[in-house]
Amino acid sequence: MSTVSDPEPHTLAGVYALDALDDDLERRRFEDHLSRCADCAEEVRGLTETAARLGRAATVSPPPGLRDRVMAEIGQVRQSPPGVAPDRAARAAGRSRWWPRLATGFAAVGVAAALAMGALTLRAQERVAEIETVNREIAAVLAAPDARTVTGTAEQGVSGTVVVSRAQRRMVFASSGLAALPPERTYQLWQIRPGRIRSAGLVRPDDRGQVPPVVVGMVGGGQVGVTVEPAGGSEQPTTEPLLLLKLPGAS
Amino acid sequence: MEPRQRRAGSDEGRLGSVAPHDGHAGDESLAGLLQRVARGDRAAFERVYEQVAGPVFGLVLRVLRDRAQSEEVAQEVLVDVWRSAARYQSSRGTAMGWVMTIAHRRAVDRVRSAQAAVDREDRLARLEVHRPFDEVAESVETRLERERIRRCLDRLTELQRESVTSAYYDGYSYREVAELLQVPLATVKSRMRDGLIRMRDCLGVET
Numbered sequence: 001m002s003t004v005s006d007p008e009p010h011t012l013a014g015v016y017a018l019d020a021l022d023d024d025l026e027r028r029r030f031e032d033h034l035s036r037c038a039d040c041a042e043e044v045r046g047l048t049e050t051a052a053r054l055g056r057a058a059t060v061s062p063p064p065g066l067r068d069r070v071m072a073e074i075g076q077v078r079q080s081p082p083g084v085a086p087d088r089a090a091r092a093a094g095r096s097r098w099w100p101r102l103a104t105g106f107a108a109v110g111v112a113a114a115l116a117m118g119a120l121t122l123r124a125q126e127r128v129a130e131i132e133t134v135n136r137e138i139a140a141v142l143a144a145p146d147a148r149t150v151t152g153t154a155e156q157g158v159s160g161t162v163v164v165s166r167a168q169r170r171m172v173f174a175s176s177g178l179a180a181l182p183p184e185r186t187y188q189l190w191q192i193r194p195g196r197i198r199s200a201g202l203v204r205p206d207d208r209g210q211v212p213p214v215v216v217g218m219v220g221g222g223q224v225g226v227t228v229e230p231a232g233g234s235e236q237p238t239t240e241p242l243l244l245l246k247l248p249g250a251s
Numbered sequence: 252m253e254p255r256q257r258r259a260g261s262d263e264g265r266l267g268s269v270a271p272h273d274g275h276a277g278d279e280s281l282a283g284l285l286q287r288v289a290r291g292d293r294a295a296f297e298r299v300y301e302q303v304a305g306p307v308f309g310l311v312l313r314v315l316r317d318r319a320q321s322e323e324v325a326q327e328v329l330v331d332v333w334r335s336a337a338r339y340q341s342s343r344g345t346a347m348g349w350v351m352t353i354a355h356r357r358a359v360d361r362v363r364s365a366q367a368a369v370d371r372e373d374r375l376a377r378l379e380v381h382r383p384f385d386e387v388a389e390s391v392e393t394r395l396e397r398e399r400i401r402r403c404l405d406r407l408t409e410l411q412r413e414s415v416t417s418a419y420y421d422g423y424s425y426r427e428v429a430e431l432l433q434v435p436l437a438t439v440k441s442r443m444r445d446g447l448i449r450m451r452d453c454l455g456v457e458t
Contacts, residue, residue: 011437011440011441011444012440012444013444013447014415014440014441014442014443014444014445014446014447014448015418015425015439015440015443015444017443017447018415018418018419018425018443018447019355019356019359019418019419019422020418020419020423020424020425020428020443021424021425022424022425022426045343045344046451046456046457047444047447047448047451048344048348048352049344049345049348049451049456050447050450050451050454050456051351051352051355051419051447052345052347052348052351052352052355053396053400053450053454053456054400054415054416054419054420054450055306055309055310055351055354055355055419056306056310056347056351056393056396057393057396057397057400057401058306058309058310058312058313058420059305059306059309059310059393059396059397060305060308060309060312061305061308062304062305062307062308062325063308063318063322066304066308066322066325066326066329067300067304069326070300070304070326070329070330070333071293071296071297071300073326073330074293074296074330074333074334077330077333077334078334079289079291079333079334079335079336079337080334080335080337080338081337082289082337082338145405146409166409166413167404167405167409167412167413167416169413169416169417169421193431193433194433196430219417219421219431220431220432220433221433
């Protein structure tokens with residue numbers, strides 16, 4: 001912890017506005033500082049408001065059942081009187097109140113059973129929607145202003161291409177020359193950074209050894225690797241990568 | 252109020268002069284509606300719901316990347332808005348800003364809870380979420396706002412942008428962001444602040 005005697009606590013204004021402090025203690029300490037620094041409080045207000053604008057840009061249509069559940073729940077919730085501490089107490093209370101949701105869950109199971117008959121067609125529709133979404137996502141990465149491409153070849157004619165958009169924190173991966181695998185094996189894609197290897201999903205080549213473009217999330221740089229793993233994939237790589245591509249670094 | 256916040260007369264760098272805040276749907280502002288909600292007015296709350304449910308759910312989904320969990324958390328947030336409406340003070344910011352702050356904190360709390368943090372690494376790599384920027388059904392206002400945000404984000408340095416978005420949209424703490432981007436903690440701190448200040452000025456946010 002380096003914040004105990006931070007010489008310039010106000011530099012945390014951005015971190016605070018983004019809710020990126022590490023814990024409640026750190027947060028309280030900064031709020032204590034805010035109460036003694038009017039300029040800082042003013043700045044934090046503006047930055048918090050700015051962060052909220054980022055939030056609004058993420059707007060999507062809420063799920064259809066949400067309104068009814070919320071309206072039903074507020075019928076049983078006592079409203080708080082005006083006070084200084086905004087949502088802290090409510091959050092603490094909210095954490096232990098998981099049981100009503102469990103009841104909702106059981107109700108949902110019943111509904112799910114009733115809907116099971118219609119589920120097949122629904123699934124097909126979802127599948128189509130999913131494919132469309134993935135295509136849009138691939139296109140978004142390829143068209144990103146900061147898109148950068150890395151291509152590499154390895155032994156036995158294996159080659160791969162990665163298009164990275166760091167702004168979108170996504171990359172598109174495609175590959176060719178991968179041999180067909182028995183059903184108990186799979187290819188797995190990894191993002192490899194120093195001290196941290198993360199699965200980026202399973203990839204399956206078609207009959208001609210081509211992996212059609214897939215889009216996966218990524219944070220930071222490092223390398224992208226492909227390994228052979230037991231079907232279902234592994235937590236961490238268990239074999240040597242067949243292909244390694246170095247991601248473009250942050251500038 | 253200090254000039255650096257007001258930016259009176261300095262429109263350079265701002266994109267668009269329309270700054271939608273409390274989205275006056277109908278004739279009553281969100282802030283006004285919240286006052287009525289604070290007195291237990293359910294009809295007013297329904298109208299609040301109409302204005303904030305999409306932004307709340309979208310933000311929570313963006314952070315959690317899991318629809319089922321996001322529905323739960325969004326429900327908690329919306330009920331919290333009902334419960335704490337009396338605590339909203341218009342002198343301290345816009346009503347939408349207040350609601351979004353509650354939503355973001357709850358989403359971050361959830362994502363940082365032990366198990367969720369493990370799952371998230373996986374979810375980041377999977378694709379079960381419709382990215383907000385790809386959502387089909389969106390209002391003109393939402394689309395314009397999104398466009399404005401995107402253009403302002405483009406004006407940040409890459410490190411500023413990654414610091415701000417990894418923290419806000421992915422719920423990483425600044426320590427985690429420092430690790431992810433492999434830069435010193437102090438750098439992340441200042442990039443988050445500088446980035447947000449640049450965003451604030453570009454968006455013309457007033458306090």
